[in-house]
Amino acid sequence: MPARPLDMMNITSLVAAATAAPSLHNAQPWRFRHHTKVGTIELRADFERAMPHTDPGNRGLHIGCGAALFNLRVAAADSGLHVDTHLLPDPADRELLAVVHLDDSHRPDRDLATLFPAIARRHTSRHPFQDKPIPAAVQDALRDAALGEGAQLAFPAAWHVESLLEHVRDVEGRDSLHPERLEDVQRWTRIGAESAGTAVDGIPEGAFGPRKQGGRAPVRDFAGRQPVPGRPAAVFETTPHLALLGTHNDHPDDWLRAGQALERVLLLATLDGLATSLTSHALEQADLRELARDPRSAMGFVHMVLRLGYGPAGTGAPRRPVHEVLEIG
Incomplete structure (x- = not known):
């Protein structure tokens, strides 16, 4: 038919x-x-x-x-x-x-x-998460979700989490020494009522989450040194639940598979009641990206670090109208 x-x-x-x-x-x-x-x-x-x-x-x-x-x-x-x-x-x-x-x-x-x-419910959460373990059955289901799209999801051991958090601190220091690296962030940051209220892309100030007053969760602060009136401060988790998403190879088709696996994991996590956020900050430097993988793992290349936990859902970010991104031929 x-x-x-x-x-x-x-x-x-x-x-x-x-x-x-x-x-x-x-x-x-x-x-x-x-x-x-x-x-x-x-x-x-x-x-x-x-x-x-x-x-x-x-x-x-x-x-x-x-x-x-x-x-x-x-x-x-x-x-x-x-x-x-x-x-x-x-x-x-x-x-x-x-x-x-x-x-x-x-x-x-x-x-x-x-x-x-889960598509409409999934939002990046830049809020503190509870100090509550993620059940093994949920972790297994998320691993299977990534595997179904040709990627791998690994929950690193405590020593590996510490290493990843050190990498985040390292890259934050490097950014301060090379201001040009902040140009991309500044281009896509929307601060101020007029800018944030009319934006169809980028990160509006309402999605920044609270300013980190303590804790070690790897949450990028898109406000930088710019003041955001009324923005609260909060203490984040000390031992965040992280997961690494990667593939065996590192070619454009692998990146597309990783993206599909990433979204499958995020949607399933959302249905399981987890809040999620993403960070590729430490992976933007070639040497730190190489160090992000576990040498005992079969994962060849790490593409994303996920932060998972039980906590507030994220704030929805703006989207471009469909007519701006869709062509009919």
């Missing part, structure tokens, strides 16, 4: 769900192109939203686009559509990252569909 053409309402809702994905500094470095005759959606990189100082190789850009791709797959499954995804199908077209074929002639992936409610 031939696939039924998708109407604009279907496509718009799918892309809207895709754009709810996390991305480095909420830059939202993606575009989508729908080909109506063949029933495909292309995922394309928006390199104007790249970060030359903190992500010169565009690894973080690909991870964010991979997360958006996973959300698209989840939303399609929830709509009763079957998805066939091809990563990086045209090496001659640098912007083209994936082609998604959609049809209703096959059964959708119901496991993906169960994650759909």
Whole structure:
């Protein structure tokens, strides 16, 4: 039976769900192109939203686009559509990252569909988490979620957590010595009522979370030295629950898989009642990224450090309107 053409309402809702994905500094470095005759959606990189100082190789850009791709797959499954995804199908077209074929002639992936409610609920939380362990069964389920997308999720031992926290302090010191590294953060930070109130991207001041008064959670302070009136201070957890997401190899297709795995983990964690936040700060330096992996692990390359725990949900960050990121062809 031939696939039924998708109407604009279907496509718009799918892309809207895709754009709810996390991305480095909420830059939202993606575009989508729908080909109506063949029933495909292309995922394309928006390199104007790249970060030359903190992500010169565009690894973080690909991870964010991979997360958006996973959300698209989840939303399609929830709509009763079957998805066939091809990563990086045209090496001659640098912007083209994936082609998604959609049809209703096959059964959708119901496991993906169960994650759909978490898309609207998942927000990065820059608040303190409780000093409460994450059950082993939950950790195992999150590991399986990453594995299902071709990536690995590892919960580091205490010595490894200490090492990771040292790396974060190290990179913060390096940033103070090289102010140009802060240009990307400043570009995507929205401080002030007018700026934050009209923003469709970046990190608005309402999503900064409280200023850290104590604790060792690796939460990047997007305010820097700029005062934010009315912003409270708080003591964060001393021993944060961290997880490392990585892959065996370190190529653009691996980054896209890592992004899909990352979002699958985050959505499942959200359904399990966990608050989540992400940090790639210490991974932005090549030497520290190499040290982030556990030498006893089969994980070849670390792409993201996750902070998980029980605590307040994060504040939603703004999103670009669908018409700005979707092209119909």
